[in-house]
Amino acid sequence: MKLLCARVLALLLALVAAVFHGAHGRNPGLKAKVTEFGLTYGMKVFLSVLKDRAQQIQIPNQSGRADVVIGKVDYQFTNIKMTSFNIGGTSLPVVPREGLRLRANGVSASLNGNWHYSAKVAFIPIRDGGTLSLSIREVSLDVVIRLGKDPQDRPTISVGSCSAHIGDVSVTFHGGASWLYNLFKGAIENTIKKQLDSEICKSVSKAIDEDVEKSFAQIKVLEPVGKFADLDLGLEEAPSFLTNSMDLPLKAAVVPRDSRITVPVSPGPIPEVPETSRMIYLYGSEYVGNAIAYIYHKAGQLRHVLKPKDIPKDLPFKLNTTYLAGLVPKVGELYPDMGVELVLNTSLPPHLSIRPGRATLTGYGNVHVYATPQDKPAVYLFSINVTMDLGAEVKLIGELLYGNVSMDPNKIKISTFGSTIGPVPSFGLDFGIRALCEATVPWINTFALDNRFEGMLTVWTSRDFCRQGAVPAIHYLAQGIPFRLKDVLFENAQVVMHQGFISIGTDLRYTGNF
Numbered sequence: 399m400k401l402l403c404a405r406v407l408a409l410l411l412a413l414v415a416a417v418f419h420g421a422h423g424r425n426p427g428l429k430a431k432v433t434e435f436g437l438t439y440g441m442k443v444f445l446s447v448l449k450d451r452a453q454q455i456q457i458p459n460q461s462g463r464a465d466v467v468i469g470k471v472d473y474q475f476t477n478i479k480m481t482s483f484n485i486g487g488t489s490l491p492v493v494p495r496e497g498l499r500l501r502a503n504g505v506s507a508s509l510n511g512n513w514h515y516s517a518k519v520a521f522i523p524i525r526d527g528g529t530l531s532l533s534i535r536e537v538s539l540d541v542v543i544r545l546g547k548d549p550q551d552r553p554t555i556s557v558g559s560c561s562a563h564i565g566d567v568s569v570t571f572h573g574g575a576s577w578l579y580n581l582f583k584g585a586i587e588n589t590i591k592k593q594l595d596s597e598i599c600k601s602v603s604k605a606i607d608e609d610v611e612k613s614f615a616q617i618k619v620l621e622p623v624g625k626f627a628d629l630d631l632g633l634e635e636a637p638s639f640l641t642n643s644m645d646l647p648l649k650a651a652v653v654p655r656d657s658r659i660t661v662p663v664s665p666g667p668i669p670e671v672p673e674t675s676r677m678i679y680l681y682g683s684e685y686v687g688n689a690i691a692y693i694y695h696k697a698g699q700l701r702h703v704l705k706p707k708d709i710p711k712d713l714p715f716k717l718n719t720t721y722l723a724g725l726v727p728k729v730g731e732l733y734p735d736m737g738v739e740l741v742l743n744t745s746l747p748p749h750l751s752i753r754p755g756r757a758t759l760t761g762y763g764n765v766h767v768y769a770t771p772q773d774k775p776a777v778y779l780f781s782i783n784v785t786m787d788l789g790a791e792v793k794l795i796g797e798l799l800y801g802n803v804s805m806d807p808n809k810i811k812i813s814t815f816g817s818t819i820g821p822v823p824s825f826g827l828d829f830g831i832r833a834l835c836e837a838t839v840p841w842i843n844t845f846a847l848d849n850r851f852e853g854m855l856t857v858w859t860s861r862d863f864c865r866q867g868a869v870p871a872i873h874y875l876a877q878g879i880p881f882r883l884k885d886v887l888f889e890n891a892q893v894v895m896h897q898g899f900i901s902i903g904t905d906l907r908y909t910g911n912f
Contacts, residue, residue: 425665426634427650429681434642436677436906437490437498443908445485457509462593464585471517473586475530478511492639497544497558505537513571528573534594536565541602551632551649552617557606562598567591620653627693628653629686642674650682652689659696661689666898676890676903683899684757687750695747704740719769725826728819729779733769739776741766745783755895757790780817784831786810794891794902885909 432440457478464471486504493499514527542558567587619632630651638645652661665685673679694700706717715721717738723730746762763784768776789804812831814822891904 425667425683426647427652427665427683427686428631428648429668430646430648431673431679431681432644432646433674433677433679434492435674437492437644439677439906441488441490445488460590462586462589464589471515471585473513473515475532476512476514478509478532480507480509482506482508492642492644493542494639494641497542497639498644500539500541500543503536503538505539506533506535507537508533526574528571530572531570532590533568534564534566535568537598538563538565539598539602541599543606545644546636547633548615551619551630551634553614553633553637553646555606555610555614557603560599560602562595562602564591564594564598567594623652623690624694626655626697626699627690628655650686652686652693654693654697656693656697659693661692663688663692668899671896671901673901673903676892677905679901679903681899681901684750684752688747691750692747695744698743700744700748702742704742706737706739722767725829726780726819726822728822729769732819733771733777733779736772737770739768739770741768752895752898752900754897757792757895757900759788759790761786761788778816779819780822781815782827782831783813783815784810785812792893792895792900794888794893794904 457480460475460478462473464473484504484506485502486506487502489499489501491499491501509532511530511532512527513530514525516523516525518524539560539562541560544556544558546554546556548554567590569583569587569590571583619630621629621631623629630649630653632649634647634649638647650665654661663685665683668681668683671679671681691700704717709715709717717740719729719733719736719738722738723734742763742765744761744763748762749760751758751760761784765782765784767779767781769779770776786805787809789806791804807828810828810831812824812827814824814827885908887907887909888904889907891902894901894903
């Protein structure tokens with residue numbers, strides 16, 4: 399009983415914190431919303447676990463003194479074990495602008511144990527013992543739970559108010575002298591009832607104000623994003639409570655580890671979306687992706703060297719001067735029968751734009767072309783400036799996040815510069831760039847995820863698109879990025895693109911144990 403409300407809140411907040419781990423008035427980069435369905439489900443999960451584990455609860459020995467007709471009787475109850483535990487009804491409604499209100503009623507429990515008493519009757523010591531059956535019925539509890547944030551932007555939790563009432567306590571003794579049981583049975587029942595009435599709220603307050611609050615104080619608010627940035631997942635402001643939901647606005651500020659880098663972008667507003675059909679909703683601003691891209695661009699990390707061995711053998715395109723001479727004849731004249739290396743780097747930070755139904759990543763890059771004579775330094779030839787758009791659709795199935803990226807070749811813009819071999823004809827570069835994108839796009843997908851997801855992602859790309867007159871969809875993340883919480887399954891997930899942000903709404907199914 400004493401951890402009922404505390405565990406429910408810990409479960410719900412843990413679910414939010416496992417999926418997405420400032421200044422006043424700043425827009426949050428991420429936001430989580432737990433709906434009434436989510437709060438209700440969290441309550442059901444915990445109550446189911448609680449009932450299954452009721453018989454394992456360790457109940458301390460109890461002792462006391464009761465005034466009866468014959469005088470004062472000292473009693474002890476030992477080896478107490480719970481044999482049944484039932485809850486008539488519960489609710490966890492939102493208290494607008496304050497917190498959550500836990501209500502439980504019709505709680506009952508049955509316990510068995512040993513008893514022992516000692517008393518003096520006419521100065522004659524009397525002692526006896528045996529077994530007992532104890533039943534507690536019609537227990538009700540009403541607790542208001544407040545959530546806030548501390549100076550380190552971690553969540554805080556406390557009890558706003560608490561009231562408890564026990565309807566009835568009944569003790570049945572077995573063994574010993576029955577005539578004496580009836581003298582102090584009622585007095586002991588009243589004493590136990592008074593003790594429990596006062597102890598329930600004390601136990602609940604201790605569990606929340608001390609135990610759960612202590613775990614909240616250990617939450618890490620900085621989540622590494624590779625080696626060059628951190629994501630600040632501290633609360634932007636205290637959790638807010640509407641009529642039927644709880645909102646958690648997270649700062650999601652992307653912090654460069656290099657203090658010389660200043661991120662020039664900031665989150666746009668994430669408006670209230672009237673979505674309530676799923677248990678939990680996660681909202682992410684396009685700012686997060688753009689800030690990470692800016693930091694990695696400024697740190698010089700968006701760079702890749704493409705070598706002949708990186709090109710699949712079954713492609714007609716090869717990285718050598720013989721093939722390149724078909725596009726730029728001067729290369730074959732000056733550097734026959736040599737390998738070719740391409741140095742790719744971003745010229746501007748990639749830009750993520752999220753609009754209803756679709757996300758677009760615009761890449762700005764340079765391709766520097768080198769001839770590689772055997773056993774000699776590479777020779778620079780010329781450079782190509784490329785601008786291209788990658789469209790993306792995302793879906794969540796089970797615990798895997800899938801994507802489908804597409805590219806329109808007609809929107810690729812190219813130009814050449816810095817040539818050391820004279821004028822470079824542009825008519826053949828379109829074909830070359832189409833072939834190049836087969837090797838480039840998978841690299842962009844894997845590198846954007848950085849080392850943090852290394853070994854978790856398998857990229858598969860259709861190898862026929864370069865041969866078509868139009869580039870069809872490039873399928874990536876065919877096996878999906880793991881998007882999971884421990885002991886939690888996502889069901890009925892829905893991913894929606896909005897103006898400037900993405901939302902993931904999903905139901906949850908808890909499969910673990912407390």
